[in-house]
Amino acid sequence: xxxxxxxxxxxxxxxxxxxxxxxxxxxxxxxxxxxxxxxxxxxxxxxxxxxxxxxxxxxxxxxxxxxxxxxxxxxxxxxxxxxxxxxxxxxxxxxxxxxxxxxxxxxxxxxxxxxxxxxxxxxxxxxxxxxxxxxxxxxxxxxxxxxxxxxxxxxxxxxxxxxxxxxxxxxxxxxxxxxxxxxxxxxxxxxxxxx
Numbered sequence: 001x002x003x004x005x006x007x008x009x010x011x012x013x014x015x016x017x018x019x020x021x022x023x024x025x026x027x028x029x030x031x032x033x034x035x036x037x038x039x040x041x042x043x044x045x046x047x048x049x050x051x052x053x054x055x056x057x058x059x060x061x062x063x064x065x066x067x068x069x070x071x072x073x074x075x076x077x078x079x080x081x082x083x084x085x086x087x088x089x090x091x092x093x094x095x096x097x098x099x100x101x102x103x104x105x106x107x108x109x110x111x112x113x114x115x116x117x118x119x120x121x122x123x124x125x126x127x128x129x130x131x132x133x134x135x136x137x138x139x140x141x142x143x144x145x146x147x148x149x150x151x152x153x154x155x156x157x158x159x160x161x162x163x164x165x166x167x168x169x170x171x172x173x174x175x176x177x178x179x180x181x182x183x184x185x186x187x188x189x190x191x192x193x194x195x
């Protein structure tokens with residue numbers, strides 16, 4: 001699979017704006033969340049991201065999803081995932097609709113992008129020792145393996161000096177789901193005005 005991602009940052013403008021809105025409205029009990037599907041093309045040895053599509057999260061409303069988290073996710077990854085705003089589960093019909101729309105435009109579903117806030121600064125006191133960044137968490141690795149998508153991006157938002165800053169990471173899923181198996185980092189190349 002390609003190990004390079006080509007991206008014009010304007011493609012992520014709506015996602016960044018929504019992430020900032022979520023960040024500003026969050027509390028230690030209600031973490032910010034933002035998740036979307038990435039559409040684009042495979043071009044030679046790279047993936048080009050061309051569209052971002054938001055989808056509905058059924059993490060808090062679907063009985064089967066709640067049971068999956070209760071029986072599998074929480075015992076493995078921690079009680080923090082009892083909070084319905086932690087983790088994302090895309091509504092299957094919406095994913096199907098987005099996939100069809102992408103195919104009609106000659107695009108592929110490349111993967112997803114989601115928000116990581118500086119939770120070690122804004123989260124509840126008992127979670128502030130857990131450093132968060134644009135790097136995948138163990139739960140991210142689990143989800144990346146589960147979807148099998150070749151591109152998984154993480155937007156990290158961090159507050160410093162009264163301003164918000166961001167970092168972006170791109171990852172291929174780990175080759176196996178064994179605990180501690182790392183995700184493969186993908187190179188990000190940003191478009192600049194030229195000619």
